Amino acid sequence: ETINVTGLHLLPGAIDMHVHFREPGYTHKEDWQTGTDAAAMGGVTTVFEMPNTHPPTRSVVELRQKQECARKARVDFGLYGLMAEDNIDELEALAEAGANAFKCFMGNTFGNLPSPSTGAMLEGFEIAAKLGLRVSLHAETASIMAWRQAKLQAAGINHPLAHIGARPEIVAIEAVGRAAALAEWTGARIHVLHISSAGELRPLAEAKARGVDITGETCPCYLMLDSSDYDTLGSVIRVNPPVREAKDSTAIWDALKSGVVDMIATDHAPHTPEEKRRESIWEADCGFPGVETQMPLMLTAVAKGQITLEEYVRMSSVRPAQAFGLWPMKGRIAPGAHADIAVVDLTRREVIAAERLHSRGKITPFEGVETTGAPIHTLVRGRFVQKDRTLVPDMAGHGRQVTDIQKMPAPAPRNTDQSLAAVLGQKG
Ligand code: DOR
Ligand code: ZN
Ligand code: ZN
Numbered sequence: 001e002t003i004n005v006t007g008l009h010l011l012p013g014a015i016d017m018h019v020h021f022r023e024p025g026y027t028h029k030e031d032w033q034t035g036t037d038a039a040a041m042g043g044v045t046t047v048f049e050m051p052n053t054h055p056p057t058r059s060v061v062e063l064r065q066k067q068e069c070a071r072k073a074r075v076d077f078g079l080y081g082l083m084a085e086d087n088i089d090e091l092e093a094l095a096e097a098g099a100n101a102f103k104c105f106m107g108n109t110f111g112n113l114p115s116p117s118t119g120a121m122l123e124g125f126e127i128a129a130k131l132g133l134r135v136s137l138h139a140e141t142a143s144i145m146a147w148r149q150a151k152l153q154a155a156g157i158n159h160p161l162a163h164i165g166a167r168p169e170i171v172a173i174e175a176v177g178r179a180a181a182l183a184e185w186t187g188a189r190i191h192v193l194h195i196s197s198a199g200e201l202r203p204l205a206e207a208k209a210r211g212v213d214i215t216g217e218t219c220p221c222y223l224m225l226d227s228s229d230y231d232t233l234g235s236v237i238r239v240n241p242p243v244r245e246a247k248d249s250t251a252i253w254d255a256l257k258s259g260v261v262d263m264i265a266t267d268h269a270p271h272t273p274e275e276k277r278r279e280s281i282w283e284a285d286c287g288f289p290g291v292e293t294q295m296p297l298m299l300t301a302v303a304k305g306q307i308t309l310e311e312y313v314r315m316s317s318v319r320p321a322q323a324f325g326l327w328p329m330k331g332r333i334a335p336g337a338h339a340d341i342a343v344v345d346l347t348r349r350e351v352i353a354a355e356r357l358h359s360r361g362k363i364t365p366f367e368g369v370e371t372t373g374a375p376i377h378t379l380v381r382g383r384f385v386q387k388d389r390t391l392v393p394d395m396a397g398h399g400r401q402v403t404d405i406q407k408m409p410a411p412a413p414r415n416t417d418q419s420l421a422a423v424l425g426q427k428g
Helices: 032-041 060-072 088-096 118-131 142-154 162-166 170-186 201-209 220-224 227-237 246-258 294-303 309-323 420-427
Strands: 009-012 014-019 044-049 076-082 101-105 135-138 190-192 214-218 341-351 370-380 383-387
Touching: 009 309, 014 032, 014 294, 014 309, 032 044, 032 060, 032 370, 032 383, 044 341, 044 370, 060 076, 060 088, 076 088, 088 118, 101 118, 118 135, 118 170, 118 420, 135 170, 142 162, 142 170, 170 190, 170 201, 201 214, 201 246, 214 246, 214 309, 220 246, 220 294, 294 309, 294 341, 294 370
Parallel strands: 014 044, 044 076, 076 101, 101 135, 135 190, 190 214
Antiparallel strands: 009 341, 341 370, 370 383
């Protein structure tokens, strides 16, 4: 099969380390078919899917159930296993059954999974270090948020901006700093999800400077929206963590260019219009779809000269592949190595319209935004899954779980103490 790519660019497909495809349990919001259709349309060839489904992906039974749901995937995928207070003893079995990374909700969000104590996290990190799997963190401190939100709600405050008040920057600064200390102690590799504030860049950069294997991602909404958008977008803009001030997006852009923030992900989090548009900001579900709009939005930043095309590829593909050990070839990480490719037209103009998006979630804060640059074709392992801006028939089910995750030797832990497992072992 030959195609004419004159005037087009071949990029390694985007790797999105952060999507919520909702199946099992919340298929009125999304499922593995609609979610991976959206990915293929967006030039995304691999996604890592989050465990806050129903039931949550907390042990081998639920992981197998999710693998079954994912059989209809159009693009390749990794699966997160949950790391929570009550499933630390399941982590090894989860890894053995094929979990590709762990997700730890330090703060509360959709699905209401309780956040683990620092003690449980310490032991979870020890185990993850031994297993060689990265731990991705929803790095917000639950107790600070609970305290603040209760006060704001009691005061009857219902403006969308109150969502920022309930999650002041310190929730992320505290959480990133604490997680980095635990990672340094245990030798665990960690990843800070959805960086939204200038403040958390400092503990992230400091941990990197100390040699902690810590990576960070941000999402288009934290780069392209700010507090001035709350009045027009209302509860549609509600996302955890919240979109903050213009000074935050400026700082995150700089950190992304310098490499302190490693990568772009989307936190693709679809909900129905009814779930998003609630009277009270406190009742609206958090998040919006993003896996299909990331590439057009970021290529628009390339067209405007905010970043170079090479920088974009580093953020969307190279760094995620390196951080999560994907596609090792001859001892190197080689994104696109399996012919996972997005063929893009850097000049194509489109207008984002949710009704044309393939996600079941039809509410996006980017509705009506004009973009320059779009993936024209998407190939996964050498096969077209999207061609000429259309889904290729019969390619649902082409997606495979990534199995060639490189189990990298864990960095040397800093602790001089013994791991809990070793202490328990000694007691016999
Ligand atoms: O806004 C969010 N939505 N943030 C999260 O952390 C979870 C996500 C969801 O699953 O809806
Ligand atoms: Zn999160
Ligand atoms: Zn998320």
